[in-house]
Amino acid sequence: MALKRIGAQTVKLSNPPSIISTASIVGPKEGEGPLKDYFDIILEDDMWGQESFEKSEAKIQEEAIKLAISNANLSPNDIEYLFAGDLLNQIITSSYSARQLNIPFFGLYGACSTMTESLSLGAMIIDGQFADKVVCATSSHFSSAERQFRFPLEYGSQRTFSAQWTVTGGGATVLSSTGNGPYITYITTGKIVDLGIVDVNNMGGAMAPAAIDTISQHFKDTGYNPVDYDLIITGDLGLVGKKIILDLLRKEGYDLSENYSDCGIKIFDGVEQDTHAGGSGCGCAAVVFNGYIYKEMMKRNLNRVLLIATGALHSSISTLQGESIPGIAHAVTIDNMIS
Amino acid sequence: MALKRIGAQTVKLSNPPSIISTASIVGPKEGEGPLKDYFDIILEDDMWGQESFEKSEAKIQEEAIKLAISNANLSPNDIEYLFAGDLLNQIITSSYSARQLNIPFFGLYGACSTMTESLSLGAMIIDGQFADKVVCATSSHFSSAERQFRFPLEYGSQRTFSAQWTVTGGGATVLSSTGNGPYITYITTGKIVDLGIVDVNNMGGAMAPAAIDTISQHFKDTGYNPVDYDLIITGDLGLVGKKIILDLLRKEGYDLSENYSDCGIKIFDGVEQDTHAGGSGCGCAAVVFNGYIYKEMMKRNLNRVLLIATGALHSSISTLQGESIPGIAHAVTIDNMIS
Numbered sequence: 001m002a003l004k005r006i007g008a009q010t011v012k013l014s015n016p017p018s019i020i021s022t023a024s025i026v027g028p029k030e031g032e033g034p035l036k037d038y039f040d041i042i043l044e045d046d047m048w049g050q051e052s053f054e055k056s057e058a059k060i061q062e063e064a065i066k067l068a069i070s071n072a073n074l075s076p077n078d079i080e081y082l083f084a085g086d087l088l089n090q091i092i093t094s095s096y097s098a099r100q101l102n103i104p105f106f107g108l109y110g111a112c113s114t115m116t117e118s119l120s121l122g123a124m125i126i127d128g129q130f131a132d133k134v135v136c137a138t139s140s141h142f143s144s145a146e147r148q149f150r151f152p153l154e155y156g157s158q159r160t161f162s163a164q165w166t167v168t169g170g171g172a173t174v175l176s177s178t179g180n181g182p183y184i185t186y187i188t189t190g191k192i193v194d195l196g197i198v199d200v201n202n203m204g205g206a207m208a209p210a211a212i213d214t215i216s217q218h219f220k221d222t223g224y225n226p227v228d229y230d231l232i233i234t235g236d237l238g239l240v241g242k243k244i245i246l247d248l249l250r251k252e253g254y255d256l257s258e259n260y261s262d263c264g265i266k267i268f269d270g271v272e273q274d275t276h277a278g279g280s281g282c283g284c285a286a287v288v289f290n291g292y293i294y295k296e297m298m299k300r301n302l303n304r305v306l307l308i309a310t311g312a313l314h315s316s317i318s319t320l321q322g323e324s325i326p327g328i329a330h331a332v333t334i335d336n337m338i339s
Numbered sequence: 340m341a342l343k344r345i346g347a348q349t350v351k352l353s354n355p356p357s358i359i360s361t362a363s364i365v366g367p368k369e370g371e372g373p374l375k376d377y378f379d380i381i382l383e384d385d386m387w388g389q390e391s392f393e394k395s396e397a398k399i400q401e402e403a404i405k406l407a408i409s410n411a412n413l414s415p416n417d418i419e420y421l422f423a424g425d426l427l428n429q430i431i432t433s434s435y436s437a438r439q440l441n442i443p444f445f446g447l448y449g450a451c452s453t454m455t456e457s458l459s460l461g462a463m464i465i466d467g468q469f470a471d472k473v474v475c476a477t478s479s480h481f482s483s484a485e486r487q488f489r490f491p492l493e494y495g496s497q498r499t500f501s502a503q504w505t506v507t508g509g510g511a512t513v514l515s516s517t518g519n520g521p522y523i524t525y526i527t528t529g530k531i532v533d534l535g536i537v538d539v540n541n542m543g544g545a546m547a548p549a550a551i552d553t554i555s556q557h558f559k560d561t562g563y564n565p566v567d568y569d570l571i572i573t574g575d576l577g578l579v580g581k582k583i584i585l586d587l588l589r590k591e592g593y594d595l596s597e598n599y600s601d602c603g604i605k606i607f608d609g610v611e612q613d614t615h616a617g618g619s620g621c622g623c624a625a626v627v628f629n630g631y632i633y634k635e636m637m638k639r640n641l642n643r644v645l646l647i648a649t650g651a652l653h654s655s656i657s658t659l660q661g662e663s664i665p666g667i668a669h670a671v672t673i674d675n676m677i678s
């Protein structure tokens with residue numbers, strides 16, 4: 001059997017799965033940002049009638065999955081696997097969301113890389129002929145993440161300028177063995193990269209080396225160059241990470257200055273919305289991809305996109321024990337056309 | 340393209356991946372139990388020279404992965420993907436373990452179902468022609484789990500008789516597209532089942548309904564009957580869960596009384612070792628599978644095994660918020676012969 005591998009970390013899908021629908025749901029702050037017209041639902045209240053931030057986040061993810069499925073004119077019974085994860089301890093958001101859906105469930109943890117981790121596995125499972133239809137989903141919530149990873153909200157802690165703002169939102173993608181695109185065509189799976197950063201207020205800096213590693217490996221494996229993409233977009237590196245990406249990839253011979261962006265930069269107006277270095281959280285890449293990128297691809301304003309969601313794989317315990325922050329980045333190529 | 344699916348939740352692998360090596364490492368208590376002769380390494384000290392329980396657990400998982408790879412006469416560079424997860428918040432065990440290995444990494448969270456979640460995904464990725472060799476791994480540590488999920492060890496809390504004892508141990512499996520078996524032949528992926536149990540000292544009771552759901556679905560999908568297996572073994576349902584399994588599956592027409600066991604029951608002598616309802620934790624199914632089951636299959640004392648690792652997908656936050664415990668169970672068939 002011929003392997004579908006090209007290069008050290010990349011696979012080329014033989015029958016590229018099609019994205020047949022998406023959904024995105026965001027909180028009020030995200031709904032006031034530059035991408036507000038791309039989201040399916042903007043909440044007026046980030047509690048959404050629930051009694052805790054955590055339960056609200058689970059409802060956001062569940063409703064995003066249901067909406068993506070109904071946008072494809074399907075029901076949950078038509079979906080063979082759900083691939084989902086989130087930031088909360090023991091990914092309770094995804095487990096409580098999946099509990100309502102009755103779909104065979106693979107729980108993932110990739111921190112903010114979860115959107116492309118789920119798309120990678122979902123696309124390979126379809127291309128491997130194990131399923132016709134899968135859903136890939138993730139979410140985050142500012143208030144559940146802030147109190148888990150940083151401080152109780154009531155403290156009103158001062159935030160550093162390298163700090164990012166966790167997105168309240170959830171996104172879901174329905175992948176199918178048949179469809180008219182956009183298609184997932186290449187998958188470059190990341191290794192853990194940890195250059196020793198211990199500052200949990202500088203996630204962009206901690207994750208950028210992993211993104212650089214995956215992006216440069218993607219170019220080596222595929223033979224693509226930056227100009228072959230309409231958009232190369234990382235998950236949530238923010239302003240600090242963006243500068244590192246552009247500088248260090250240029251040193252490796254890749255000029256991304258014309259077509260690089262970051263979901264964390266796109267989602268907020270950093271100055272007007274006081275979000276410092278930008279957005280973050282699993283939900284950041286999820287809603288920017290399932291909202292903005294997908295809809296721009298459907299309008300043919302973008303035709304080939306490299307999405308690289310990035311994760312910081314630490315916990316509050318590992319930070320207290322003096323550990324540095326392991327980063328990871330998973331890349332997927334999304335194409336309107338397949339050759 | 341013909342799908343490799345048979346029935347609602349099961350796939351049949353077209354070129355069943357072979358298990359070409361395994362490794363298991365356990366703590367001192369597990370090394371005094373009935374399966375002591377099956378483990379590759381028994382630690383004299385469950386800290387293993389590390390400065391925290393969490394760092395010890397990461398070392399256990401990392402060394403189990405390295406040992407499995409070297410047992411196959413391979414190096415980490417030969418492995419295309421690592422599928423791993425664990426119980427700790429943000430699966431830091433697996434991330435810190437993977438950081439040392441430089442292998443493209445998919446982080447999973449399935450609680451104590453992780454061993455079969457990782458085997459399921461790893462086997463499908465090989466059968467789908469995306470990789471020749473993958474490693475599937477998980478671990479747990481009594482002391483890191485106890486203080487995260489229950490109470491500080493220093494409290495010396497009284498334990499109920501339905502409580503289980505988290506296994507200190509890690510296990511890893513190398514799957515290959517070629518080899519002489521045992522082979523992964525069928526995969527039945529579980530849905531979340533939650534019958535409303537809220538008692539975190541009765542995990543076996545909380546997870547048993549999910550195991551029943553997956554096992555009976557496996558028989559329906561494959562046409563197998565219990566007698567077709569030499570051993571049907573759940574992950575860590577313990578004595579409470581075992582009784583529920585036997586009773587409820589009998590009501591569904593499946594008599595498992597002759598060939599059913601549970602990794603949590605096998606690993607400890609419950610009376611002598613004061614482990615109450617049995618062992619638990621991701622490491623329980625991991626070391627029983629990679630130690631006992633694999634070696635008994637290699638000796639041809641077992642030829643067809645159904646392994647159903649079971650997970651309780653709650654967190655201490657969800658428990659405090661009054662949520663019940665969602666359960667999940669993923670089953671894999673391991674066969675010495677393929678037809």
